[in-house]
Amino acid sequence: MKPQFTHFTSSPLLASKTPLWRSKLVVLVFGIAFAGLGARAAYVQVIHQSFYQRQGEIRFARTLEIPANRGRLLDRGGQMMASNVPALGVWAIPEDINSSLQSHPEKLPALAKLLGLRVPELQQKLAQEDRSFVWLRRQMDASLGSDIQTLNLDGLYTRVESRRQYPEGEAAATITGLVNNDGKGIEGIELAFDQALSGQSGSRRVIKDRMGRVVEDVGDRVVPVDGQDIHLTIDNKIQFFAFQKLKEAVIDQRAKSGSVVILDVQTNEVLAMVNYDAASGKTNPMRNRALADSFEPGSVMKPLTISLALERGIVTPKTTFQTAPGYITVTGSKITDSHVHGVLSVEQIIEKSSNVGTVKIAQQIPYKDMWAFYSLVGLGQKPALPFPGAVGGRLRAYQSWRPVEQATMSYGYGLSVSLFQLAQAYSVLANDGELVAPRLIQSDAPATRERVMSAVHARAVRRMLHLAAGPEGTAPKAQVDGYTVGGKTGTSHKQEGRGYAAKKYRSTFVGMAPIDTPRIVVAVSIDEPSNGKYFGGEVAAPVFSQTVGQTLRLLGIQPDRAVKPQIAIKSVEEST
C-alpha cells in the first residue's frame, strides 16, 4: 500500500513549488561567507601569524625586571656593615588623592603622620596637580605599608623597594659611604665597588590578565645575578672604639673635625679609619677626611727626613748638632725652635722636635734624594686604595725647590699630605724599612712589599720615636699602660689665604706600638682645636694612647711593659 501524503494547507502560495535557484543562492551565500571566514582565519593564523601574535603580546605581555640583591659590606670578622632591607616607596596622583581627601579631610593628618611629614609639607607636594606622579616618601619602613593601605585613599600607591641599612651607624659611615634612593652607590666603598655590589638584574616576559595578575611566563627567564659581598679589612670593634675616642676628643677640644687611621703593620690592612665633624655634630659620610683632606703635616715629617739622612750615611743617631741660639736663617727666612736646646744628638732632635736640628740635617741631603724618598714612602701620590676621592697631596718636583723650601719641607711645611699617607709612611718604619701595599679589601694574595730603607735604620728611628713619646719627649701623653709606644707629634699652623693663620692649628700624632715589634700604626689628626690646647702632644697624643690601648687589647696582644696590677689574684689548685 502506497503511503498517503497529507496536504497541510490548501494555500496556493505554500503549495507552489520553491524554485531551485533560491536554495542554491542561499548555499552560495553561506558558502562564500564561510569561505571568507576560512580565508580570514588562514590570514590571521597562518599568513600573518607573527604580526598578530606580536600585537596580542603588546596588549597583554609585559617584561618584568627581576632585581638583583645588592651585596653586603662585611668587616674582617664577617660582621655586617651594610645590607639591604625591604622598604616602601609611597607615590600619588595629586588630582585623584586631592579629590579623595576633599571628601575625607580627616585622613590628611593621619597620612602626613604615617609619611613622617608635616601637613603643610604634604599639602605642598600634593599641590602639583599638573603632574600625574609625585613621590610622597621613599624608603619608608615596609611595616607601614598596611597602615597606608588602611587609609583607603584613591590615587595613593605604594611600591616595594629596598633600603640600605648600616648597623655601625656614623662610626663607619665614611668608609661604607652610602647609596642613593635608587640603590646606586654615591660615596665610599658603596661607590668604589658599585658594579660588583649591584650584580646584574634579570628579566622575564609574562602575560598579565585584565586584573594585572601574571598568568603565564613567555619565553625564558633571565636569572638575576646577585651582587657580591665585599669583605673589608676593617674591624668593627676597633672602628667603634677609635670613633668614640676621636669624637670625645673633638668635642672636648672644641675642634672643627678629626680623623684616626689604624693600620695592621703585618699586612698593612686598614683596621679602622674614622672621621668626625663637629660642625654638623655627626660624621659626614660624603667625606672621608683621612683620605680626602690634605694638610701641611708639621713635625711628623721629621722622622722621615732623619730616616733618609741615616740611610744615606749623612748622620748616625749619635751625631750632634748645635741648635743654639734656637733659630737658623735660610736664604733670608728665619726658622725657629720653640725652645733653645743647644747641642742635640739626632735622637734628641726627634725627642725635642727641633726644627733647627732637622733643617741642618736636611741641608746635607740632595733635593733629588729627598724628593725620591718622600715619593717612595707614598707622599705626593694617591694611596693604592680603591677609594673615591683619595688625594695624593702635594709634593712639588725637586727641580723647582729652593733652599728654604727644602728646609721647611724637612719639618713638614711646603708640602701637603693626607692622614692616611702619613700612616702609610710610618708603616715603613714599623715594618723594618719595607713599604707594604695598604689594603682596605681582604685578599688572599700576598701583599706586595718594597724595601725603602734598611731594617737597622728603621729600628734606630723607632727608638727615637720611643724617646719622643717618653717622659722627656714632646708627647708623654701618648704612653699606654702595659705597652711600649713610639711616635711623633705635629702641630702645624693652618694656611689661610696667602699666609698662615695665627691661631688656627692642626694637631697630629703618628706612632706605633709595641715599639720593638710593632703591630699597629695609629695616626691621629685634630683640626683647629680651640679649647686652649693645640700642641699635638696635648691634643692628639691622648687619642693615640687610648686608641692603641683598646686596639692592642682587642687584637689580643700581650703587654710588653710591666704594669702594676690593680687586682688581687688568688691561686687555686687545678682540680683533676
Add this chain to the structure above:
Amino acid sequence: MTFNLRLSAPLRHGLIINLVLIAMVLVTAMLLVRWQYTSRNLFVALEKSEAASRQLAGHHASALAEKRQLTSPARIERLASENLGMRAIAPPVTVYLTQP
C-alpha cells in the same frame, strides 16, 4: 511521520566512528580549556608563593640587620657602662696567662 533511513553497513560504521571522534574532540577541547584554567590558577598561586617567599626573605634580611644593630659595639658599650656600670678592661686589671 516516520523516516526510514537505511544506510549501508560501511556507511553506518563510518558515521559511528565520526560521532565518536566528534565526541572525543569536544571532550578534549573542554578538558584543554579546563586544564588551561587550572594551569593559570596554579601559576597565579605559584606567583603568590614566590612573592611571599621574597617577602619572607626580606623579613629575614631585616631581622638580621636588626640583630646586628642590637649587637653593635656602640649599643653594647652604652648598655654595659650605663646600666651595668662596667668599663673597658685595661692591662692593670687583666690577668695574662702564659700557655704552658
